[in-house]
Amino acid sequence: GENVEQHPSTLSVQEGDSAVIKCTYSDSASNYFPWYKQELGKGPQLIIDIRSNVGEKKDQRIAVTLNKTAKHFSLHITETQPEDSAVYFCAASSDSNYQLIWGAGTKLIIKP
Amino acid sequence: NAGVMQNPRHLVRRRGQEARLRCSPMKGHSHVYWYRQLPEEGLKFMVYLQKENIIDESGMPKERFSAEFPKEGPSILRIQQVVRGDSAAYFCASSLTGGSGTEAFFGQGTRLTVV
Numbered sequence: 001g002e003n004v005e006q007h008p009s010t011l012s013v014q015e016g017d018s019a020v021i022k023c024t025y026s027d028s029a030s031n032y033f034p035w036y037k038q039e040l041g042k043g044p045q046l047i048i049d050i051r052s053n054v055g056e057k058k059d060q061r062i063a064v065t066l067n068k069t070a071k072h073f074s075l076h077i078t079e080t081q082p083e084d085s086a087v088y089f090c091a092a093s094s095d096s097n098y099q100l101i102w103g104a105g106t107k108l109i110i111k112p
Numbered sequence: 113n114a115g116v117m118q119n120p121r122h123l124v125r126r127r128g129q130e131a132r133l134r135c136s137p138m139k140g141h142s143h144v145y146w147y148r149q150l151p152e153e154g155l156k157f158m159v160y161l162q163k164e165n166i167i168d169e170s171g172m173p174k175e176r177f178s179a180e181f182p183k184e185g186p187s188i189l190r191i192q193q194v195v196r197g198d199s200a201a202y203f204c205a206s207s208l209t210g211g212s213g214t215e216a217f218f219g220q221g222t223r224l225t226v227v
Contacts, residue, residue, distance in 0.1 A: 004154075031213070032213040036218075042220055042221075043116075043118075043218035043220045043221050044155065044203070044218045046216075089154055089155070098160070098211050098214075099157040099160070099168065100145075100147075100155070100157065101157075102154030102156070103154055104152075104154045105152070105153070
């Protein structure tokens with residue numbers, strides 16, 4: 001079955017700098033890759049997603065890139081702000097397995 | 113339009129008791145998913161339901177756990193004879209349609225503590 005690995009587990013960046021979180025997946029049939037942000041005590045919130053027919057997607061300070069050949073996708077956050085501090089999860093699913101398979105999460109810390 | 117509502121937010125049960133977790137999906141959503149999260153881990157799929165039907169329960173333990181999504185009312189995740197290992201955060205998500213690529217909206221979760 002699908003396996004999603006996420007790195008790093010913790011990422012500390014200076015406010016205003018960029019943050020990059022990377023995920024790899026094992027099932028070449030996976031075609032949907034969402035990223036979720038989870039703040040302490042809250043449920044995950046979708047921040048951006050990408051489908052396998054697209055290589056890159058951007059929404060203001062957030063972008064996601066997908067490399068289908070290498071089976072990895074990344075989240076990029078530019079001009080980080082204190083409110084970006086949270087745990088970020090990547091996930092993957094396919095048409096034959098609609099379950100979201102989640103990475104282990106990255107704790108992003110924005111230093112003032 | 114209220115989001116996905118889960119209650120209770122926190123639930124404490126003694127070993128051997130039953131836990132009932134409720135999830136009201138977003139208005140108009142007929143697809144519900146339950147996930148379990150242990151501290152500092154990602155979410156693990158448990159069960160996918162559509163009104164009155166269990167579509168996929170492959171992630172749910174065969175014993176003590178059950179889920180339903182009746183025609184009227186919230187979806188219920190039921191854990192019988194709870195054990196300490198059941199302590200976790202349980203999240204419910206709902207979507208307008210099913211299948212891969214459908215955006216799922218999550219509730220705030222129910223944090224179950226078994227003492």
